[in-house]
Amino acid sequence: MKPISIRKFDAIIVGAGGAGLRAAIQLSESGLKTAVISKVFPTRSHTVAAQGGVAAALGNSEEDNWQWHMYDTVKGSDWLGDQDAIEFMCRKANEVVVELEHYGMPFDRLDNGKIYQRPFGGHMSNFGEKPVRRACAAADRTGHAMLHAMYQRNVRANTQFFVEWMALDLVRDGAGQVLGVTAMEMETGEVVMFQAKATLFATGGAGRIFYSSTNAFINTGDGLGMAARAGIPLEDMEFWQFHPTGVAGAGVLITEGVRGEGGILRNSSGERFMERYAPNAKDLASRDVVSRAMATEIKEGRGCGPHKDYVQLDLTHLDPKTVMQRLPGIREISIQFAGADPIKEPIPVVPTAHYMMGGIPTNYYGQVVVPKDGRHDAVVPGFYAAGECACASVHGANRLGTNSLLDLLVFGKSAGETMVADIRAMPSAHPDLPADAFDLTRSRLARLEDQKDGANVHETQLAMRRVMQDHCGVFRFPDMLEQGVTKILEVETRVRATEIKDKSQVFNTARLEALELDNLIEVAKAAMISAEARQESRGAQAREDHPDRDDANWLKHTLWYRAANRLDYKPVQMKPLSVDSIELKKRVY
Amino acid sequence: MSREAELGRLRWHSRRGMLELDLVLERFWRRHGESLSEEQAASLARVLELEEADLWEIICGRREIGEPRLQGMIELLREV
Numbered sequence: 178m179k180p181i182s183i184r185k186f187d188a189i190i191v192g193a194g195g196a197g198l199r200a201a202i203q204l205s206e207s208g209l210k211t212a213v214i215s216k217v218f219p220t221r222s223h224t225v226a227a228q229g230g231v232a233a234a235l236g237n238s239e240e241d242n243w244q245w246h247m248y249d250t251v252k253g254s255d256w257l258g259d260q261d262a263i264e265f266m267c268r269k270a271n272e273v274v275v276e277l278e279h280y281g282m283p284f285d286r287l288d289n290g291k292i293y294q295r296p297f298g299g300h301m302s303n304f305g306e307k308p309v310r311r312a313c314a315a316a317d318r319t320g321h322a323m324l325h326a327m328y329q330r331n332v333r334a335n336t337q338f339f340v341e342w343m344a345l346d347l348v349r350d351g352a353g354q355v356l357g358v359t360a361m362e363m364e365t366g367e368v369v370m371f372q373a374k375a376t377l378f379a380t381g382g383a384g385r386i387f388y389s390s391t392n393a394f395i396n397t398g399d400g401l402g403m404a405a406r407a408g409i410p411l412e413d414m415e416f417w418q419f420h421p422t423g424v425a426g427a428g429v430l431i432t433e434g435v436r437g438e439g440g441i442l443r444n445s446s447g448e449r450f451m452e453r454y455a456p457n458a459k460d461l462a463s464r465d466v467v468s469r470a471m472a473t474e475i476k477e478g479r480g481c482g483p484h485k486d487y488v489q490l491d492l493t494h495l496d497p498k499t500v501m502q503r504l505p506g507i508r509e510i511s512i513q514f515a516g517a518d519p520i521k522e523p524i525p526v527v528p529t530a531h532y533m534m535g536g537i538p539t540n541y542y543g544q545v546v547v548p549k550d551g552r553h554d555a556v557v558p559g560f561y562a563a564g565e566c567a568c569a570s571v572h573g574a575n576r577l578g579t580n581s582l583l584d585l586l587v588f589g590k591s592a593g594e595t596m597v598a599d600i601r602a603m604p605s606a607h608p609d610l611p612a613d614a615f616d617l618t619r620s621r622l623a624r625l626e627d628q629k630d631g632a633n634v635h636e637t638q639l640a641m642r643r644v645m646q647d648h649c650g651v652f653r654f655p656d657m658l659e660q661g662v663t664k665i666l667e668v669e670t671r672v673r674a675t676e677i678k679d680k681s682q683v684f685n686t687a688r689l690e691a692l693e694l695d696n697l698i699e700v701a702k703a704a705m706i707s708a709e710a711r712q713e714s715r716g717a718q719a720r721e722d723h724p725d726r727d728d729a730n731w732l733k734h735t736l737w738y739r740a741a742n743r744l745d746y747k748p749v750q751m752k753p754l755s756v757d758s759i760e761l762k763k764r765v766y
Numbered sequence: 767m768s769r770e771a772e773l774g775r776l777r778w779h780s781r782r783g784m785l786e787l788d789l790v791l792e793r794f795w796r797r798h799g800e801s802l803s804e805e806q807a808a809s810l811a812r813v814l815e816l817e818e819a820d821l822w823e824i825i826c827g828r829r830e831i832g833e834p835r836l837q838g839m840i841e842l843l844r845e846v
């Protein structure tokens with residue numbers, strides 16, 4: 178292999194989605210030499226898919242305040258969220274949204290010129306009393322507009338972008354300090370060391386570990402894989418939010434609005450089964466309730482189709498005009514991806530993995546924290562994380578819609594500020610790289626290059642996604658989890674022996690996909706093993722054998738280590754920064 | 767850039783920020799990947815420069831693409 182050249186920066190950011198771009202603004206505008214590395218052009222990051230909006234208690238349409246938002250977020254998290262980080266996020270919300278407005282974000286507006294706000298599930302006024310308008314949006318292009326506004330701001334601030342580069346491994350020295358990442362340029366296949374005084378991961382989610390996912394193909398959890406290989410634990414990886422209505426086989430999201438317009442879920446005998454699970458709210462019950470009901474119907478043999486593996490979302494009783502006018506996007510999606518025109522036949526749907534609540538453990542300054550010397554929150558010097566790949570933890574066991582775009586802005590900014598301060602406190606020379614800095618990257622690439630009689634990447638990836646869907650889905654059964662652990666470890670042995678036929682250097686997508694699979698499998702193991710161990714139901718984790726939340730034993734964060742798949746736990750921060758703790762209660766809506 | 771490399775680049779540019787586009791482009795490659803002419807590859811390269819939401823609206827037929835010479839490629843994407 179060719180020698181690895183070294184490029185030095187003050188700060189390196191891996192990921193150019195909402196979180197990475199927000200942090201980069203902070204660093205570049207402080208005059209620091211900042212590089213952003215991204216697999217794809219920044220405005221093609223997955224943040225572009227977000228439509229619903231970003232939460233902030235601006236109170237533009239009706240009374241609202243950050244304490245109510247904080248209460249909703251703690252309750253939504255089923256009390257697993259850290260209350261210091263949640264207070265921090267909710268208090269900063271107005272500031273970061275107004276800043277975004279100044280960056281040129283074209284928010285929808287009221288007649289009086291203020292930002293228009295709409296209601297969204299779980300966001301309430303007066304400590305859970307009634308729905309409140311808290312989501313700020315830019316038509317149905319919120320994420321798109323956000324990326325554009327922040328990308329332009331970065332261009333102005335001279336952020337250096339390395340687009341179509343894939344970060345491969347985190348580099349640490351013997352004392353554990355993070356010194357940067359190795360990365361591969363897709364156009365040449367060249368591997369370079371990006372050395373920095375501060376390294377931020379903002380690599381987004383990993384929904385592609387599941388067979389059915391609303392996430393784009395790019396969400397392969399690279400940051401989590403790199404962190405895990407470098408000995409950093411992953412936090413609360415059992416918690417994945419499932420959206421009840423993804424198109425079966427494709428995953429594309431069908432919004433809640435369809436059931437709002439009168440869409441009905443039916444099982445194989447045509448029964449409106451939600452009447453049994455939620456007699457009042459029926460098809461409009463909350464996401465987790467509907468997802469669990471669907472999973473139960475399928476598990477008990479009442480699913481539809483030859484494999485009895487989906488249920489139907491029926492709109493055929495609605496006036497075709499309603500479907501055409503109110504839900505045109507849905508009709509297109511259904512025809513494209515299910516081959517079904519919803520005016521004439523029902524849409525096949527399954528609960529679909531949507532959002533990863535867990536991630537790389539951080540505090541609200543964006544610093545990565547791990548257990549060390551009897552402390553559970555020792556800072557890893559030089560290492561930061563923000564956005565969906567990080568776990569601050571504000572979403573706990575369940576995220577509220579529109580809170581993740583807020584998370585990106587608040588913790589992207591906060592991590593950027595911390596990095597600026599930390600870099601300024603460091604000597605001007607970069608710390609030395611250890612002699613073995615590139616060993617891991619070299620050995621992974623060499624293994625892939627030389628593999629004979631190995632496993633096919635696509636087939637192995639598919640096997641992983643099937644195991645996760647069947648054994649670690651929306652509703653979890655003890656025997657299935659136990660078998661799931663064995664099966665995912667078996668898939669791992671195949672991942673370690675993947676083989677690619679094409680060995681070219683230039684835009685070799687086969688190699689990129691094999692490297693991504695190395696990361697996906699780390700996320701999959703973390704999720705399965707953490708889920709199997711947690712013997713309770715809380716937020717997104719619903720176990721058949723332990724149907725209730727168990728605060729006496731499980732009010733704690735999981736930490737999964739790659740080495741020997743060891744699990745550790747750390748306490749939930751119940752103490753906010755300035756207000757009283759939000760006491761434990763049953764989470765009912 | 768060799769043809770091989772150019773196709774690799776187009777394949778990577780078919781990785782999008784929206785799942786809808788990933789799925790349509792995946793089907794496109796499965797159906798037409800082997801037989802893509804040089805002219806088609808050039809059209810695809812232009813089409814892949816479009817913004818996510820714009821490209822999706824065009825594929826759904828809610829809008830037409832401004833450049834008539836790309837219409838053939840859009841039809842192929844709509845068909846798959």
Ligand SMILES: Cc1cc2nc3c(=O)[nH]c(=O)nc-3n(C[C@H](O)[C@H](O)[C@H](O)COP(=O)(O)OP(=O)(O)OC[C@H]3O[C@@H](n4cnc5c(N)ncnc54)[C@H](O)[C@@H]3O)c2cc1C
Pocket residue numbers: 191192193194195196197214215216217219222223224225226227228229230231232319320342343344345379380381382391392393399400430531532563564565566578579580581582583585
């Ligand atoms: C369909 C859908 C709709 C949603 N709607 C909403 C909504 O309305 N409101 C809301 O709050 N949330 C919503 N969410 C969730 C929210 O969009 C995401 O959580 C959020 O956008 C993640 O942003 P991010 O900056 O962390 O990562 P991303 O935007 O995913 O960006 C990740 C970046 O990392 C880069 N990257 C990854 N790996 C590597 C590597 N190895 N090397 C180099 N670069 C790498 C990528 O190129 C990319 O630039 C939605 C999610 C989905 C799937």
